[in-house]
Amino acid sequence: MRYELYYWPEIQGRGEFVRLVLEEAGADYVDVARARGGENKMFALMQRAKLKNAPFAPPFLKVGNLIIAQTANILLYLGRRHRLVPASEAGVYWTHQLELTIADFLVEIHDTHHPIGSGLYYEDQKKESKRRARDFLANRVPKFLGYFETVLARNKTGFLVGPRATTPDFSLFQIVEGLRYAFPKTMLRLQRKYPRVVALHDRVAQRPRIAAYLRSERRIPFNQMGIFRHYPELEGS
């Protein structure tokens, strides 16, 4: 059955974490809102009055009658179906735990340019953004990347979980990509401290399906509307 992914058509955003896993799985999917009329179809589905399990927000995945929202939840579902999550109970919870930690990290990345309100323009919270980004780059990036570096060091396989790639490997790849886009100066300096994270990023980028995806038009370029934004002033430039 073909997967229908519903997400904002002009940004990578949270949808990108789902796209990467769909691409790695070689899954048959359609990125609904990127087709003509697709965005209206997304709104119509979200607002369908009788839908018992309406999502709070995109991204969501539709598989037949099943609708699943919340990025980490979608990745749990896809990972289990496409062997990108271990089969054991302990493996499922550990993999999902890493995904949820990445989701927490992503909220903090977003809030570097929206520390006051997601409904306000960046320009209207620029001063606060500078303060938040300074704290984020000094304290939170090292804490999160240091954590994943430790997980990689202890697992010893080059992947976060077990002997093979699982969903959080692709998500961490995207985090590194995004941080390099948003904070290039800082990442150039910081990433040397996290060689295993960088090596994982490179390994994921070279997987044939991911490499093909990244070269394709299906990969939306980073831009100033997404979660990762490059505002030089937030790096103290």
Add this chain to the structure above:
Amino acid sequence: MRYELYYWPEIQGRGEFVRLVLEEAGADYVDVARARGGENKMFALMQRAKLKNAPFAPPFLKVGNLIIAQTANILLYLGRRHRLVPASEAGVYWTHQLELTIADFLVEIHDTHHPIGSGLYYEDQKKESKRRARDFLANRVPKFLGYFETVLARNKTGFLVGPRATTPDFSLFQIVEGLRYAFPKTMLRLQRKYPRVVALHDRVAQRPRIAAYLRSERRIPFNQMGIFRHYPELEGS
């Protein structure tokens, strides 16, 4: 097997969402860090050098050799074991999706008093907190509570999912409790618009095991160190 819950001993925080479900399940558990020497035991476990699946942060649950962190992940595990999550696949993902939406809400609640950095004092980000709280109360609380009101209206059973109580019912109870503590004036005005959410709160509070728990010393009172804090100036007082 006895559950070991690891969480900061002096606050409700994220641990409270786990405590509520353990209490409702009538589970045999120990709140490790609240016993003498327990907090050191928690740190020792987190810093154990060979622990492959070390948590990023509390709360975490230890069940034999299994360690599970991330609040929603813990609730998924406990819910499945104690019939507080439906048995069907669709039910599992829907229930977990609601839990994750509550987790997102909780981050925003926390950030009303820490919009700049979780490592900084409130007093050092008070000005920004006022701005963030204003936006949060005007836009985000109605959006989240309105969403859960709709879910309850469509489910028609008085619970969020299916015919019986599931983990997000207890989490939403805690959100209402906490918002009333943190923003009493605003909630007095707002909650009339969400009668089903309030009714769910009351229904949960009256369940025998929850009622007994709330009266017990196991329930830590709200205080100014937790996620829910009462700073009158954040309500525009």
